[in-house]
Amino acid sequence: xxxxxxxxxxxxxxxxxxxRDEDVVVLGEDVGVNGGVFRCTxxxxxxxxxxxxxxxxxxxxxxxxxxxxxxxxxxxxxxEIQFSDFIWxxxxxxxxxxxxxxxxxxxxxxxPMVIRTPYGGGIRGGHYxxxxxxxxxxxxxxxxxxxxxxxxxxxxLLKAAIRSPDPVLFLEPKRIYRAPKTEVPEDDDxxxxxxxxxxxxxxxDFTITCYGxxxxxxxxxxxxxxxxHGWNGEVLDLRTLVPLDEDALLASVTKTGRLVxxxxxxxxxxxxxxxxxIVAEKAIDVMxxxxxxxxxxxxxxxxxxxxxxxxxxxxxxRAIEDVMTYE
Amino acid sequence: xxxxxxxxxxxxxxxxxxxxxxxxxxxKLVEMYECMLxxxxxxxxxxxxxxxxxxxxxxxxxxxxxxxxGSGMVFGADDWIFPSYRMPGTLLMRGxxxxxxxxxxxxxxxxxxxxxxxxxxxSFAEQNxxxxxxxxxxxxxxxxxxAYAMRLRKTDAVAGVxxxxxxxxxxDFHSGMNFAGVWKSPCVFVCSNNQWAISVPFEKQTxxxxxxxxxxxxxxxxxxxxxxxxxxxxxxxSAAVARAxxxxxxxxxxxxxxxxxxxxxxxxxxxxxxxxxxxxxxRDPILRFRKFLERQDLWSEDREQExxxxxxxxxxxxxxxxxxxxxxxxxxxxxxxxxxxxxFLREQYEHxxxxxGTGHEADPDAAFPL
Numbered sequence: 001x002x003x004x005x006x007x008x009x010x011x012x013x014x015x016x017x018x019x020r021d022e023d024v025v026v027l028g029e030d031v032g033v034n035g036g037v038f039r040c041t042x043x044x045x046x047x048x049x050x051x052x053x054x055x056x057x058x059x060x061x062x063x064x065x066x067x068x069x070x071x072x073x074x075x076x077x078x079x080e081i082q083f084s085d086f087i088w089x090x091x092x093x094x095x096x097x098x099x100x101x102x103x104x105x106x107x108x109x110x111x112p113m114v115i116r117t118p119y120g121g122g123i124r125g126g127h128y129x130x131x132x133x134x135x136x137x138x139x140x141x142x143x144x145x146x147x148x149x150x151x152x153x154x155x156x157l158l159k160a161a162i163r164s165p166d167p168v169l170f171l172e173p174k175r176i177y178r179a180p181k182t183e184v185p186e187d188d189d190x191x192x193x194x195x196x197x198x199x200x201x202x203x204x205d206f207t208i209t210c211y212g213x214x215x216x217x218x219x220x221x222x223x224x225x226x227x228x229h230g231w232n233g234e235v236l237d238l239r240t241l242v243p244l245d246e247d248a249l250l251a252s253v254t255k256t257g258r259l260v261x262x263x264x265x266x267x268x269x270x271x272x273x274x275x276x277x278i279v280a281e282k283a284i285d286v287m288x289x290x291x292x293x294x295x296x297x298x299x300x301x302x303x304x305x306x307x308x309x310x311x312x313x314x315x316x317x318r319a320i321e322d323v324m325t326y327e
Numbered sequence: 328x329x330x331x332x333x334x335x336x337x338x339x340x341x342x343x344x345x346x347x348x349x350x351x352x353x354x355k356l357v358e359m360y361e362c363m364l365x366x367x368x369x370x371x372x373x374x375x376x377x378x379x380x381x382x383x384x385x386x387x388x389x390x391x392x393x394x395x396x397g398s399g400m401v402f403g404a405d406d407w408i409f410p411s412y413r414m415p416g417t418l419l420m421r422g423x424x425x426x427x428x429x430x431x432x433x434x435x436x437x438x439x440x441x442x443x444x445x446x447x448x449x450s451f452a453e454q455n456x457x458x459x460x461x462x463x464x465x466x467x468x469x470x471x472x473x474a475y476a477m478r479l480r481k482t483d484a485v486a487g488v489x490x491x492x493x494x495x496x497x498x499d500f501h502s503g504m505n506f507a508g509v510w511k512s513p514c515v516f517v518c519s520n521n522q523w524a525i526s527v528p529f530e531k532q533t534x535x536x537x538x539x540x541x542x543x544x545x546x547x548x549x550x551x552x553x554x555x556x557x558x559x560x561x562x563x564x565s566a567a568v569a570r571a572x573x574x575x576x577x578x579x580x581x582x583x584x585x586x587x588x589x590x591x592x593x594x595x596x597x598x599x600x601x602x603x604x605x606x607x608x609x610r611d612p613i614l615r616f617r618k619f620l621e622r623q624d625l626w627s628e629d630r631e632q633e634x635x636x637x638x639x640x641x642x643x644x645x646x647x648x649x650x651x652x653x654x655x656x657x658x659x660x661x662x663x664x665x666x667x668x669x670x671f672l673r674e675q676y677e678h679x680x681x682x683x684g685t686g687h688e689a690d691p692d693a694a695f696p697l
Contacts, residue, residue, distance in 0.1 A: 002515070025479070051479055052386055052479070056506065057502075057505050057509055059501075059502045059505065059506075061498050061499055061502050062468055062470070062499070062503070062505065062506050065465065065467075065468030065469055065471075065472065065499055065502060065503070065520070066469075066471055066472035066475065066502075066506055067472060068467055068469050068472055068477055069469035069470060069471060069472020069473035069474070069475070069476065069486070070472040070473065070476045071472075072374030072407075072457060072472070072473055072476075073407070073472075073473045073476035073477065074476065074480075075476045075479065077472075089498065092462060092498075093464060093465060093468075093499075096460060096462050096465065097460060097462075097465050097466075097469070097504075100460070101458060102663045102664070102665075102666070103443055103663045103664055104443055104444050104448070104450070104458055104460065105439075105440060105450035105452070105457075105458035106439045106441040106443065106450065106663065107441040107662075107663045108439060108440075108450045108451075108452035108458070109450060109452060110666070111455060111456050117487065141664050142664050142665065144665070164666075165665075165666035166665045166666055176697060195669070206432070230537060243665075243669040243670065244671070246671065313441065
């Protein structure tokens with residue numbers, strides 16, 4: 001076993017998949033000679049050459065649109081959008097073209113690809129290097145949306161995504177890109193299946209749902225709840241937002257009867273709102289307290305006050321206290 | 328040649344005005360002409376069906392048959408076509424069957440797209456005709472990606488992408504042209520400049536003196552062609568395809584034509600364009616090519632009558648059969664969203680059947696308002 005970062009895991013997955021399948025190509029801004037601004041595509045250019053590791057013109061719509069054309073012809077493109085905040089020029093291509101191609105052509109044309117993009121706050125990036133855009137895409141039929149939370153999953157999920165017949169949006173939590181490191185088996189061609197959540201901390205008193213960079217925050221809050229109150233919380237890392245592992249969600253709340261949802265994206269109509277609605281529709285009978293959502297505020301992502309905006313363990317702990325002391 | 332000079336081979340009276348370098352044998356010329364007749368007949372027939380409430384929507388292309396057929400004939404079986412929605416002639420020329428196109432307009436169980444899109448949004452994978460969407464220009468960059476893949480796989484195939492003058496204002500005209508210029512893509516950009524984007528005339532679309540001149544900034548040649556001259560279209564597109572196939576790079580073609588009819592069956596052009604169309608009525612691309620063929624004794628009034636009747640009979644027979652077909656099965660609403668139907672969609676389908684049964688039929692009277 002080796003301890004590696006998420007950046008290294010992404011790089012390893014790309015290196016291995018490009019070696020396994022010559023149809024896999026990487027394209028985007030600065031992904032080639034420079035190896036990516038976060039170094040996720042380092043050394044691919046030297047290993048696989050400029051025809052398969054493509055420095056594109058600066059156009060997100062062009063990157064995704066070209067990747068669609070490549071995928072239609074049978075390639076497996078892995079386009080990178082440098083920051084998810086820059087994805088909007090490609091929104092039309094992703095939602096109107098990529099997500100609908102299989103459906104609208106009666107299954108005659110498909111474009112499997114993985115759009116990799118770093119998302120989220122915590123790196124002092126202001127409005128345009130910090131946002132969490134997941135719900136714009138989870139709302140669109142035809143896309144798979146994946147958010148890993150550690151190096152093991154980042155590698156295994158990315159490899160699964162590249163082999164998937166469906167288009168995948170792969171949101172990389174850049175706040176935890178380089179720390180902590182996690183153990184990953186060396187020289188092991190493992191994958192982590194899409195659509196399966198993981199229990200990060202087992203517990204019986206309450207459930208916290210989370211994904212990406214909020215997973216360590218949830219674990220820390222649970223540890224504090226155990227230390228301060230003796231409560232034993234369960235952390236459910238969703239890993240794949242679409243398709244949601246609904247069975248895992250319902251199993252956990254059926255066990256605990258209390259739910260805190262955690263996301264760093266703004267609260268209103270956020271992904272956690274859907275989780276809350278599913279629990280309300282399908283498991284209201286087992287709930288012993290109202291659901292509490294901990295999320296970003298419904299404001300543009302701030303620069304100086306970023307640390308206030310970002311959900312942190314103490315804020316989550318207060319929500320845990322609310323659901324645990326509800327009478 | 329300036330950017331507004333225009334390649335023309337056949338004059339309005341059917342006379343040859345510049346050298347015909349197409350090398351097309353007589354039987355090919357006749358095949359092209361008959362395809363133009365079929366395109367026109369289909370236009371008239373489908374608009375009638377829409378007016379009678381038998382299909383919900385149609386996009387006519389009357390007056391643009393030369394641009395469609397002349398370009399459609401050039402591309403080979405291994406080449407890929409990224410069409411716009413106003414080019415049935417190109418699809419027919421590539422071997423798409425009128426019956427399949429009619430089934431698409433009915434959106435029934437024989438429609439290859441399973442009734443999931445509006446009429447005229449065709450997909451013909453067998454003919455390498457890529458699925459059409461309604462947003463304008465988005466497919467231009469797809470063709471460039473496919474062209475890239477063709478070269479990576481070391482084929483000599485070519486991607487041809489078709490759009491209108493309105494499409495040249497879109498984001499992905501720019502991204503497509505720019506990427507193709509940088510990559511020297513084996514891609515041919517074909518703009519049918521029919522001078523109208525619904526109600527907006529060309530001069531409100533761009534201050535550029537032509538579409539063709541835009542090619543220069545992307546590092547590729549731009550060529551303006553008389554789009555109502557089927558031989559000029561064929562010759563210009565052939566040269567561009569040959570250039571792409573040889574690995575030299577992409578070309579932008581501007582086919583000058585005119586949208587004689589409405590934007591769609593839901594549009595009323597008298598609201599915005601007065602009688603400008605009248606002068607273009609005398610520039611009928613079918614009539615011009617007919618005169619050319621008659622000058623060479625390749626066509627006659629008798630053949631015209633025979634061919635027109637046959638084409639119309641074929642269409643009517645296909646319509647009669649297609650019209651009887653049922654709508655697509657209900658489960659097709661849930662398939663092809665993903666490669667496999669995921670659990671949450673299966674549950675939605677099962678809930679629908681459980682609560683509403685399987686008796687849903689398409690509403691035959693529903694017409695699209697735009």
